[in-house]
Amino acid sequence: MPLTTYWLEHAWLDTNVEPGVALEVTDGRIAAVRTGVETPPPGAVVLRGLTIPGLANAHSHAFHRALRGTVQVGSGTFWTWREVMYTVAQRLTPDSYFALARAVYAEMALAGITSVGEFHYLHHAPGGSPYADPNAMGEALIAAAGEAGIRITLLDTAYLSSGFGAAPERHQLRFTDGTAEKWAERVSALKEREGVRIGAAIHSVRAVPADQLATVAQWAGARNAPLHVHLSEQTAENDACLAAHGMTPTQLLAEHGVLGARTTGVHNTHLTDGDITLLGTSTTGTCMCPTTERDLADGIGPAVALQRAGSPLSLGSDSHAVIDLLEEARAMELNERLRTRTRGHWTAAALLRAATTDGHAALGWRDAGVLETGALADFTTIALDTVRTAGPVPRLAAETAVFAATAADVHHVVVGGRTVVRDGAHVSVPDVGEALATAIAALRN
Numbered sequence: 001m002p003l004t005t006y007w008l009e010h011a012w013l014d015t016n017v018e019p020g021v022a023l024e025v026t027d028g029r030i031a032a033v034r035t036g037v038e039t040p041p042p043g044a045v046v047l048r049g050l051t052i053p054g055l056a057n058a059h060s061h062a063f064h065r066a067l068r069g070t071v072q073v074g075s076g077t078f079w080t081w082r083e084v085m086y087t088v089a090q091r092l093t094p095d096s097y098f099a100l101a102r103a104v105y106a107e108m109a110l111a112g113i114t115s116v117g118e119f120h121y122l123h124h125a126p127g128g129s130p131y132a133d134p135n136a137m138g139e140a141l142i143a144a145a146g147e148a149g150i151r152i153t154l155l156d157t158a159y160l161s162s163g164f165g166a167a168p169e170r171h172q173l174r175f176t177d178g179t180a181e182k183w184a185e186r187v188s189a190l191k192e193r194e195g196v197r198i199g200a201a202i203h204s205v206r207a208v209p210a211d212q213l214a215t216v217a218q219w220a221g222a223r224n225a226p227l228h229v230h231l232s233e234q235t236a237e238n239d240a241c242l243a244a245h246g247m248t249p250t251q252l253l254a255e256h257g258v259l260g261a262r263t264t265g266v267h268n269t270h271l272t273d274g275d276i277t278l279l280g281t282s283t284t285g286t287c288m289c290p291t292t293e294r295d296l297a298d299g300i301g302p303a304v305a306l307q308r309a310g311s312p313l314s315l316g317s318d319s320h321a322v323i324d325l326l327e328e329a330r331a332m333e334l335n336e337r338l339r340t341r342t343r344g345h346w347t348a349a350a351l352l353r354a355a356t357t358d359g360h361a362a363l364g365w366r367d368a369g370v371l372e373t374g375a376l377a378d379f380t381t382i383a384l385d386t387v388r389t390a391g392p393v394p395r396l397a398a399e400t401a402v403f404a405a406t407a408a409d410v411h412h413v414v415v416g417g418r419t420v421v422r423d424g425a426h427v428s429v430p431d432v433g434e435a436l437a438t439a440i441a442a443l444r445n
Protein backbone atom coordinates (compact mmCIF):
# COMPACT_ATOMS: atom_id res chain seq x y z
CA MET A 1 0.00 0.00 0.00
CA PRO A 2 1.47 3.43 -0.86
CA LEU A 3 2.25 5.90 1.90
CA THR A 4 -0.46 8.45 2.67
CA THR A 5 0.32 11.55 4.69
CA TYR A 6 -2.44 13.14 6.75
CA TRP A 7 -2.01 16.62 8.14
CA LEU A 8 -4.01 17.02 11.33
CA GLU A 9 -4.84 20.58 12.29
CA HIS A 10 -5.04 19.38 15.92
CA ALA A 11 -4.34 15.89 17.23
CA TRP A 12 -4.98 14.32 20.61
CA LEU A 13 -1.71 12.61 21.44
CA ASP A 14 -2.25 10.55 24.57
CA THR A 15 -2.84 13.34 27.08
CA ASN A 16 -2.65 16.62 25.23
CA VAL A 17 -3.74 18.42 22.07
CA GLU A 18 -0.93 19.13 19.59
CA PRO A 19 -1.38 21.61 16.73
CA GLY A 20 0.01 20.66 13.31
CA VAL A 21 0.69 16.92 13.27
CA ALA A 22 1.69 14.88 10.22
CA LEU A 23 0.60 11.25 10.32
CA GLU A 24 2.12 8.86 7.82
CA VAL A 25 0.10 5.75 7.09
CA THR A 26 1.06 2.65 5.17
CA ASP A 27 -0.26 -0.93 5.15
CA GLY A 28 -3.09 0.08 7.48
CA ARG A 29 -0.75 1.25 10.22
CA ILE A 30 0.74 4.51 11.41
CA ALA A 31 4.31 4.65 10.09
CA ALA A 32 5.29 7.98 11.64
CA VAL A 33 3.90 10.81 13.77
CA ARG A 34 5.56 14.22 13.36
CA THR A 35 4.62 17.17 15.55
CA GLY A 36 5.22 20.87 14.95
CA VAL A 37 4.27 20.67 11.26
CA GLU A 38 2.74 24.10 10.84
CA THR A 39 1.46 23.80 7.28
CA PRO A 40 0.21 20.77 5.34
CA PRO A 41 3.05 18.98 3.49
CA PRO A 42 2.55 18.80 -0.30
CA GLY A 43 0.07 16.06 -1.23
CA ALA A 44 -1.13 15.54 2.35
CA VAL A 45 -4.80 14.85 3.15
CA VAL A 46 -5.82 17.83 5.28
CA LEU A 47 -8.04 17.07 8.28
CA ARG A 48 -9.30 20.24 9.96
CA GLY A 49 -10.58 20.00 13.53
CA LEU A 50 -9.45 17.63 16.28
CA THR A 51 -8.29 14.15 15.31
CA ILE A 52 -8.46 11.50 18.03
CA PRO A 53 -7.85 7.74 17.90
CA GLY A 54 -10.88 5.81 16.65
CA LEU A 55 -13.61 5.31 19.25
CA ALA A 56 -14.32 1.82 20.60
CA ASN A 57 -17.94 0.93 21.29
CA ALA A 58 -17.24 -1.84 23.79
CA HIS A 59 -20.82 -3.04 24.27
CA SER A 60 -23.44 -3.39 21.53
CA HIS A 61 -26.56 -5.41 20.82
CA ALA A 62 -27.11 -4.33 17.22
CA PHE A 63 -30.77 -5.39 17.01
CA HIS A 64 -31.79 -3.19 19.93
CA ARG A 65 -31.47 -0.27 17.51
CA ALA A 66 -34.86 -1.33 16.12
CA LEU A 67 -36.44 -0.39 19.46
CA ARG A 68 -35.36 3.25 19.38
CA GLY A 69 -38.29 5.56 20.07
CA THR A 70 -40.84 2.78 20.29
CA VAL A 71 -39.85 1.92 23.88
CA GLN A 72 -40.19 5.50 25.09
CA VAL A 73 -43.99 5.33 25.40
CA GLY A 74 -45.45 4.40 28.78
CA SER A 75 -43.79 3.38 32.04
CA GLY A 76 -42.22 0.19 33.35
CA THR A 77 -38.82 -1.23 34.27
CA PHE A 78 -35.88 -3.01 32.70
CA TRP A 79 -37.96 -6.21 32.83
CA THR A 80 -40.95 -4.81 30.89
CA TRP A 81 -38.53 -3.27 28.34
CA ARG A 82 -37.02 -6.75 27.94
CA GLU A 83 -40.36 -8.20 26.82
CA VAL A 84 -40.55 -5.69 23.93
CA MET A 85 -36.92 -6.43 23.04
CA TYR A 86 -37.70 -10.17 22.86
CA THR A 87 -40.48 -9.62 20.31
CA VAL A 88 -38.01 -7.92 17.94
CA ALA A 89 -35.47 -10.70 18.49
CA GLN A 90 -38.04 -13.26 17.35
CA ARG A 91 -38.36 -11.68 13.89
CA LEU A 92 -34.72 -11.60 12.86
CA THR A 93 -33.20 -13.90 10.25
CA PRO A 94 -29.55 -13.97 9.11
CA ASP A 95 -30.53 -11.80 6.10
CA SER A 96 -32.61 -9.26 7.99
CA TYR A 97 -30.05 -9.11 10.79
CA PHE A 98 -27.30 -8.45 8.25
CA ALA A 99 -29.29 -5.56 6.75
CA LEU A 100 -30.05 -4.06 10.17
CA ALA A 101 -26.53 -4.49 11.56
CA ARG A 102 -24.92 -3.05 8.41
CA ALA A 103 -26.98 0.09 8.89
CA VAL A 104 -26.35 0.23 12.64
CA TYR A 105 -22.60 -0.20 12.19
CA ALA A 106 -22.66 2.47 9.49
CA GLU A 107 -24.39 4.76 12.02
CA MET A 108 -21.54 3.91 14.40
CA ALA A 109 -18.94 4.77 11.76
CA LEU A 110 -20.61 8.14 11.23
CA ALA A 111 -20.29 8.65 15.00
CA GLY A 112 -16.52 8.06 14.82
CA ILE A 113 -16.65 4.49 16.14
CA THR A 114 -13.99 2.32 14.50
CA SER A 115 -14.41 -0.87 16.57
CA VAL A 116 -17.51 -2.51 18.00
CA GLY A 117 -17.82 -5.21 20.63
CA GLU A 118 -20.95 -7.09 19.63
CA PHE A 119 -22.37 -9.01 22.59
CA HIS A 120 -24.14 -11.58 20.47
CA TYR A 121 -26.61 -14.13 21.81
CA LEU A 122 -29.23 -14.48 19.04
CA HIS A 123 -27.74 -17.66 17.61
CA HIS A 124 -30.44 -20.02 16.35
CA ALA A 125 -33.64 -20.10 14.28
CA PRO A 126 -36.99 -19.44 16.00
CA GLY A 127 -37.77 -22.45 18.19
CA GLY A 128 -34.06 -23.03 18.77
CA SER A 129 -33.00 -25.26 15.88
CA PRO A 130 -29.55 -24.41 14.52
CA TYR A 131 -29.19 -22.89 11.06
CA ALA A 132 -27.40 -24.97 8.39
CA ASP A 133 -24.37 -22.91 9.37
CA PRO A 134 -24.77 -22.81 13.17
CA ASN A 135 -22.92 -19.47 13.14
CA ALA A 136 -25.07 -17.90 10.41
CA MET A 137 -26.20 -15.06 12.70
CA GLY A 138 -22.68 -14.30 13.96
CA GLU A 139 -21.33 -14.40 10.39
CA ALA A 140 -24.09 -11.95 9.38
CA LEU A 141 -22.82 -9.52 12.02
CA ILE A 142 -19.20 -9.97 10.91
CA ALA A 143 -20.18 -9.33 7.28
CA ALA A 144 -22.22 -6.28 8.34
CA ALA A 145 -19.25 -4.73 10.15
CA GLY A 146 -17.09 -5.39 7.10
CA GLU A 147 -19.54 -3.57 4.82
CA ALA A 148 -19.79 -0.68 7.24
CA GLY A 149 -15.99 -0.48 7.35
CA ILE A 150 -15.45 -0.94 11.09
CA ARG A 151 -13.66 -3.58 13.17
CA ILE A 152 -15.71 -6.08 15.13
CA THR A 153 -14.99 -8.21 18.15
CA LEU A 154 -17.77 -10.77 18.08
CA LEU A 155 -18.35 -11.54 21.75
CA ASP A 156 -20.19 -14.79 21.16
CA THR A 157 -22.41 -15.21 24.16
CA ALA A 158 -23.31 -18.29 26.18
CA TYR A 159 -26.96 -17.99 27.21
CA LEU A 160 -28.26 -21.30 28.57
CA SER A 161 -30.87 -20.64 31.23
CA SER A 162 -33.76 -18.34 32.11
CA GLY A 163 -32.33 -18.04 35.60
CA PHE A 164 -29.95 -20.02 37.80
CA GLY A 165 -30.44 -23.35 36.06
CA ALA A 166 -34.11 -22.96 35.05
CA ALA A 167 -34.90 -24.04 31.48
CA PRO A 168 -34.93 -21.26 28.85
CA GLU A 169 -38.27 -19.57 28.27
CA ARG A 170 -39.90 -19.62 24.84
CA HIS A 171 -38.20 -16.38 23.69
CA GLN A 172 -34.80 -17.60 24.87
CA LEU A 173 -34.77 -20.78 22.75
CA ARG A 174 -32.95 -18.90 20.00
CA PHE A 175 -30.18 -18.00 22.44
CA THR A 176 -29.24 -21.36 23.94
CA ASP A 177 -26.77 -24.00 22.79
CA GLY A 178 -27.94 -26.33 25.59
CA THR A 179 -24.64 -26.58 27.44
CA ALA A 180 -21.42 -24.57 27.67
CA GLU A 181 -19.57 -27.45 25.94
CA LYS A 182 -21.92 -27.20 22.96
CA TRP A 183 -21.53 -23.41 23.00
CA ALA A 184 -17.73 -23.87 22.87
CA GLU A 185 -17.98 -26.36 20.02
CA ARG A 186 -20.06 -23.94 17.92
CA VAL A 187 -17.93 -20.89 18.68
CA SER A 188 -14.71 -22.74 17.89
CA ALA A 189 -15.80 -22.86 14.24
CA LEU A 190 -15.71 -19.03 14.00
CA LYS A 191 -12.46 -17.78 12.49
CA GLU A 192 -10.63 -14.52 13.06
CA ARG A 193 -9.74 -12.56 9.93
CA GLU A 194 -8.74 -9.02 9.01
CA GLY A 195 -10.77 -6.62 11.12
CA VAL A 196 -12.40 -9.45 13.06
CA ARG A 197 -11.67 -10.82 16.52
CA ILE A 198 -13.64 -13.60 18.18
CA GLY A 199 -14.25 -13.22 21.90
CA ALA A 200 -16.52 -14.87 24.44
CA ALA A 201 -19.30 -13.67 26.69
CA ILE A 202 -21.30 -15.00 29.58
CA HIS A 203 -24.70 -13.38 29.26
CA SER A 204 -25.02 -13.09 33.04
CA VAL A 205 -24.92 -15.27 36.14
CA ARG A 206 -28.66 -15.72 35.55
CA ALA A 207 -28.17 -17.22 32.09
CA VAL A 208 -25.15 -19.51 32.61
CA PRO A 209 -25.36 -22.06 35.44
CA ALA A 210 -22.51 -21.78 37.95
CA ASP A 211 -21.05 -25.20 37.14
CA GLN A 212 -20.65 -24.14 33.47
CA LEU A 213 -19.03 -20.74 33.98
CA ALA A 214 -15.52 -22.20 33.99
CA THR A 215 -16.03 -23.84 30.58
CA VAL A 216 -16.61 -20.45 28.97
CA ALA A 217 -13.73 -18.84 30.89
CA GLN A 218 -11.36 -21.64 29.87
CA TRP A 219 -12.36 -21.35 26.20
CA ALA A 220 -11.44 -17.65 26.29
CA GLY A 221 -8.29 -18.31 28.31
CA ALA A 222 -6.99 -20.90 25.85
CA ARG A 223 -7.31 -18.33 23.04
CA ASN A 224 -6.20 -15.27 25.00
CA ALA A 225 -9.58 -13.83 23.92
CA PRO A 226 -11.65 -11.13 25.60
CA LEU A 227 -14.43 -12.34 27.88
CA HIS A 228 -17.37 -10.08 28.72
CA VAL A 229 -20.26 -10.54 31.15
CA HIS A 230 -23.31 -8.47 32.11
CA LEU A 231 -22.74 -7.93 35.81
CA SER A 232 -25.14 -6.70 38.50
CA GLU A 233 -27.12 -4.43 36.18
CA GLN A 234 -30.20 -5.09 38.28
CA THR A 235 -30.67 -5.63 42.02
CA ALA A 236 -33.07 -8.50 41.22
CA GLU A 237 -30.11 -10.39 39.72
CA ASN A 238 -28.12 -9.86 42.91
CA ASP A 239 -31.02 -11.02 45.08
CA ALA A 240 -31.58 -14.16 42.99
CA CYS A 241 -27.84 -14.96 42.99
CA LEU A 242 -27.64 -14.56 46.77
CA ALA A 243 -30.68 -16.84 47.14
CA ALA A 244 -29.28 -19.49 44.78
CA HIS A 245 -25.61 -19.43 45.77
CA GLY A 246 -25.24 -17.41 48.95
CA MET A 247 -22.90 -14.96 47.22
CA THR A 248 -22.98 -11.93 44.96
CA PRO A 249 -22.64 -12.32 41.16
CA THR A 250 -19.09 -10.90 41.37
CA GLN A 251 -18.13 -13.42 44.07
CA LEU A 252 -19.63 -16.23 41.98
CA LEU A 253 -17.62 -15.18 38.92
CA ALA A 254 -14.45 -14.97 41.03
CA GLU A 255 -15.11 -18.42 42.46
CA HIS A 256 -15.33 -19.93 38.95
CA GLY A 257 -12.26 -18.27 37.46
CA VAL A 258 -14.08 -15.73 35.31
CA LEU A 259 -12.40 -12.54 36.56
CA GLY A 260 -9.05 -11.27 35.24
CA ALA A 261 -7.32 -8.83 32.92
CA ARG A 262 -9.02 -10.12 29.72
CA THR A 263 -12.46 -9.97 31.36
CA THR A 264 -14.84 -7.02 31.30
CA GLY A 265 -17.91 -6.68 33.49
CA VAL A 266 -20.61 -4.71 31.70
CA HIS A 267 -22.62 -2.24 33.82
CA ASN A 268 -21.18 -3.25 37.24
CA THR A 269 -23.98 -1.12 38.69
CA HIS A 270 -25.06 -2.61 42.02
CA LEU A 271 -21.87 -3.75 43.74
CA THR A 272 -20.74 -4.24 47.32
CA ASP A 273 -17.40 -2.85 48.53
CA GLY A 274 -16.11 -6.42 48.44
CA ASP A 275 -17.20 -6.77 44.79
CA ILE A 276 -15.33 -3.58 43.89
CA THR A 277 -12.18 -4.94 45.55
CA LEU A 278 -12.50 -8.27 43.73
CA LEU A 279 -12.92 -6.55 40.34
CA GLY A 280 -10.12 -4.06 41.01
CA THR A 281 -7.49 -6.43 42.38
CA SER A 282 -8.11 -8.87 39.50
CA THR A 283 -7.86 -5.91 37.04
CA THR A 284 -11.18 -6.99 35.54
CA GLY A 285 -12.43 -4.18 33.30
CA THR A 286 -15.65 -2.22 33.66
CA CYS A 287 -17.74 -1.22 30.64
CA MET A 288 -20.13 1.57 31.53
CA CYS A 289 -23.11 2.20 29.24
CA PRO A 290 -24.47 5.41 30.76
CA THR A 291 -27.07 6.29 28.10
CA THR A 292 -28.61 2.82 28.33
CA GLU A 293 -28.31 2.65 32.12
CA ARG A 294 -30.24 5.90 32.44
CA ASP A 295 -32.70 4.89 29.71
CA LEU A 296 -33.50 1.61 31.48
CA ALA A 297 -33.53 3.21 34.94
CA ASP A 298 -30.77 0.83 36.07
CA GLY A 299 -28.95 3.16 38.44
CA ILE A 300 -25.45 4.69 38.49
CA GLY A 301 -22.53 2.30 38.84
CA PRO A 302 -19.52 3.09 41.06
CA ALA A 303 -17.16 3.83 38.17
CA VAL A 304 -14.88 6.12 40.21
CA ALA A 305 -14.38 3.53 42.94
CA LEU A 306 -13.90 0.73 40.41
CA GLN A 307 -11.22 2.62 38.53
CA ARG A 308 -9.47 3.59 41.75
CA ALA A 309 -9.50 -0.08 42.79
CA GLY A 310 -7.76 -1.07 39.54
CA SER A 311 -10.55 -1.76 37.03
CA PRO A 312 -9.91 -0.10 33.62
CA LEU A 313 -12.96 1.66 32.18
CA SER A 314 -14.50 1.33 28.73
CA LEU A 315 -17.77 2.62 27.27
CA GLY A 316 -20.61 1.15 25.22
CA SER A 317 -23.88 2.26 23.66
CA ASP A 318 -25.47 -1.12 24.50
CA SER A 319 -29.18 -0.76 23.62
CA HIS A 320 -28.47 2.13 21.22
CA ALA A 321 -31.03 4.48 22.74
CA VAL A 322 -28.49 6.81 21.15
CA ILE A 323 -25.19 5.98 19.41
CA ASP A 324 -22.76 8.63 20.54
CA LEU A 325 -19.57 7.67 22.40
CA LEU A 326 -18.87 11.32 23.25
CA GLU A 327 -22.21 11.40 25.04
CA GLU A 328 -21.34 8.12 26.86
CA ALA A 329 -18.03 9.63 27.98
CA ARG A 330 -19.47 12.85 29.38
CA ALA A 331 -22.48 11.04 30.87
CA MET A 332 -20.17 8.96 33.07
CA GLU A 333 -18.69 12.16 34.50
CA LEU A 334 -22.00 14.02 34.69
CA ASN A 335 -23.70 11.12 36.50
CA GLU A 336 -20.99 11.36 39.18
CA ARG A 337 -21.50 15.11 39.44
CA LEU A 338 -25.22 14.65 40.07
CA ARG A 339 -24.59 11.92 42.61
CA THR A 340 -21.80 13.66 44.53
CA ARG A 341 -22.61 17.33 43.85
CA THR A 342 -18.94 17.89 43.03
CA ARG A 343 -17.26 18.32 39.61
CA GLY A 344 -14.16 16.99 37.93
CA HIS A 345 -14.05 13.25 38.61
CA TRP A 346 -12.38 12.60 35.24
CA THR A 347 -10.50 14.92 32.91
CA ALA A 348 -11.52 15.04 29.26
CA ALA A 349 -8.29 13.14 28.54
CA ALA A 350 -9.23 10.37 30.97
CA LEU A 351 -12.71 10.08 29.42
CA LEU A 352 -11.20 9.94 25.93
CA ARG A 353 -8.84 7.21 27.10
CA ALA A 354 -11.84 5.10 28.18
CA ALA A 355 -13.51 5.74 24.81
CA THR A 356 -10.39 4.88 22.79
CA THR A 357 -7.32 3.10 24.23
CA ASP A 358 -8.94 1.21 27.07
CA GLY A 359 -12.07 0.44 25.04
CA HIS A 360 -9.94 -1.14 22.34
CA ALA A 361 -7.97 -3.13 24.91
CA ALA A 362 -11.25 -4.46 26.34
CA LEU A 363 -12.09 -5.75 22.85
CA GLY A 364 -8.70 -7.37 22.29
CA TRP A 365 -7.35 -4.64 19.96
CA ARG A 366 -4.24 -3.76 21.93
CA ASP A 367 -2.60 -2.06 18.94
CA ALA A 368 -5.47 0.35 18.31
CA GLY A 369 -6.84 3.39 20.09
CA VAL A 370 -3.63 5.45 20.08
CA LEU A 371 -2.01 7.79 17.56
CA GLU A 372 1.54 6.44 17.63
CA THR A 373 4.00 4.74 15.32
CA GLY A 374 3.12 1.10 14.74
CA ALA A 375 -0.53 1.39 15.84
CA LEU A 376 -3.43 0.52 13.57
CA ALA A 377 -4.33 3.58 11.48
CA ASP A 378 -7.77 4.11 13.00
CA PHE A 379 -8.72 7.72 13.66
CA THR A 380 -11.66 10.07 13.90
CA THR A 381 -11.79 13.79 13.20
CA ILE A 382 -14.22 16.05 15.05
CA ALA A 383 -15.05 19.43 13.52
CA LEU A 384 -14.29 22.42 15.74
CA ASP A 385 -16.26 24.93 13.66
CA THR A 386 -19.84 23.70 14.08
CA VAL A 387 -22.56 25.42 16.09
CA ARG A 388 -21.78 23.09 18.99
CA THR A 389 -17.99 23.22 18.90
CA ALA A 390 -17.04 26.71 17.69
CA GLY A 391 -15.56 29.15 20.17
CA PRO A 392 -13.11 27.63 22.66
CA VAL A 393 -9.35 28.01 22.14
CA PRO A 394 -7.76 25.02 20.34
CA ARG A 395 -5.81 24.09 23.48
CA LEU A 396 -9.22 23.07 24.96
CA ALA A 397 -10.27 21.03 21.93
CA ALA A 398 -10.44 17.77 23.89
CA GLU A 399 -12.67 19.38 26.54
CA THR A 400 -14.89 20.76 23.76
CA ALA A 401 -15.08 17.37 22.06
CA VAL A 402 -15.99 15.48 25.23
CA PHE A 403 -18.30 17.99 26.85
CA ALA A 404 -20.02 19.68 23.89
CA ALA A 405 -19.57 17.78 20.62
CA THR A 406 -21.94 15.08 19.45
CA ALA A 407 -21.70 12.27 16.92
CA ALA A 408 -22.97 14.78 14.34
CA ASP A 409 -19.70 16.72 14.63
CA VAL A 410 -17.62 13.76 13.41
CA HIS A 411 -16.66 14.52 9.84
CA HIS A 412 -13.87 12.13 8.92
CA VAL A 413 -13.11 8.54 9.91
CA VAL A 414 -10.26 6.27 8.85
CA VAL A 415 -10.07 2.56 9.73
CA GLY A 416 -6.92 0.60 8.92
CA GLY A 417 -5.82 3.37 6.57
CA ARG A 418 -9.10 3.27 4.63
CA THR A 419 -11.42 6.27 4.62
CA VAL A 420 -14.81 5.17 5.92
CA VAL A 421 -16.42 8.58 6.48
CA ARG A 422 -15.52 11.59 4.34
CA ASP A 423 -16.90 15.08 5.04
CA GLY A 424 -19.60 13.61 7.27
CA ALA A 425 -20.84 11.06 4.72
CA HIS A 426 -20.36 7.30 4.85
CA VAL A 427 -18.25 6.20 1.88
CA SER A 428 -19.76 2.74 1.24
CA VAL A 429 -23.30 3.05 2.70
CA PRO A 430 -24.61 6.05 0.77
CA ASP A 431 -27.75 6.80 2.80
CA VAL A 432 -27.44 5.40 6.32
CA GLY A 433 -30.76 6.90 7.43
CA GLU A 434 -32.59 5.15 4.64
CA ALA A 435 -30.73 1.89 5.30
CA LEU A 436 -31.83 2.04 8.93
CA ALA A 437 -35.44 2.90 8.05
CA THR A 438 -35.69 0.08 5.51
CA ALA A 439 -34.10 -2.54 7.78
CA ILE A 440 -36.29 -1.61 10.75
CA ALA A 441 -39.50 -1.38 8.68
CA ALA A 442 -38.86 -4.90 7.40
CA LEU A 443 -38.99 -6.18 10.98
CA ARG A 444 -42.32 -4.49 11.60
CA ASN A 445 -44.13 -6.06 8.65
Ligand SMILES: [Zn+2]
Pocket (backbone or CB within 6 Å): 059, 061, 119, 230, 266, 318, 319
Ligand atom coordinates in the same frame (compact mmCIF):
# COMPACT_ATOMS: atom_id res chain seq x y z
ZN1 LIG B 1 -26.01 -5.47 27.18
